[in-house]
Amino acid sequence: MFLLSILISFFNGHLISGVISFLFVLILGMILFKVRIWGAGDSKLSTALAMALTPEILPDALILTAMVGGVLSVFYLLLGKIKPEKKDRGIPYGIAISSGFYLVILLNSISV
Template identity: 30%
Template sequence: MNTPAVALAAVFVLFALTGAGYDIMTRRIPNWLNAAFLVAGLVLVTALSGWEVGLSGLGHFVGALIVAMIIFALKMWGGGDAKFYAASAAWFPVTEALGLFVSIAISGLIVAIAWLIIFKVSGRKVAKGEKVMPYGVAIAMGGILTMLSNPTLGLF
């Protein structure tokens, strides 16, 4: 097991769970958290893997931010979710963009089903204008799955 890579994964998981927790509790992911997540990812990935991988992570961040802002403009998720997704993308080289996106999409489906079950069981109704599902949870889940399935970590 590669100790620096495991430490990198642990820091990623900590940021991801913090963002998911904020989204569940407040339906917001703070800008300071997204900024710290982005900077930590770029710095740690570059330190661990070299400037080429760090630069690829920066490119992934830019591409993810563009995609995320389109999704935000379509009102499919909030601005905090868009920034959270882009910040998480910075931790991965651009070659993992599709894998991260698919992992987050599948996680989104799982979270949506769980959220519907929770609402059905509790009998709670959605208030007009209320954000129903904390998509930051799906972004965190998908990112964690992508991080932990990284062969460099040797966990799976």
């Protein structure tokens, strides 16, 4: 995943800005993991995918990820998979991260 993100960043001509996005999401992921909002896998996945994005379009990926995560949460609530009154492990957020980041990477690669 990370190697693919590096290749996308390199061939789109924004390797240095990809590293900046990578470092920002790495620090953000570490903070979210430390306060137990994200799991370590979520942090690693988003960090690897951030390498393919420039800092200018990184907010788009983060916002889209949050939106997909919200829809996913509602879906899980409707199915009864999570109970709001219980402290459980939450939902598998990798689906939202992958969807949000891949869509932005794809759209950015097409428009370049």
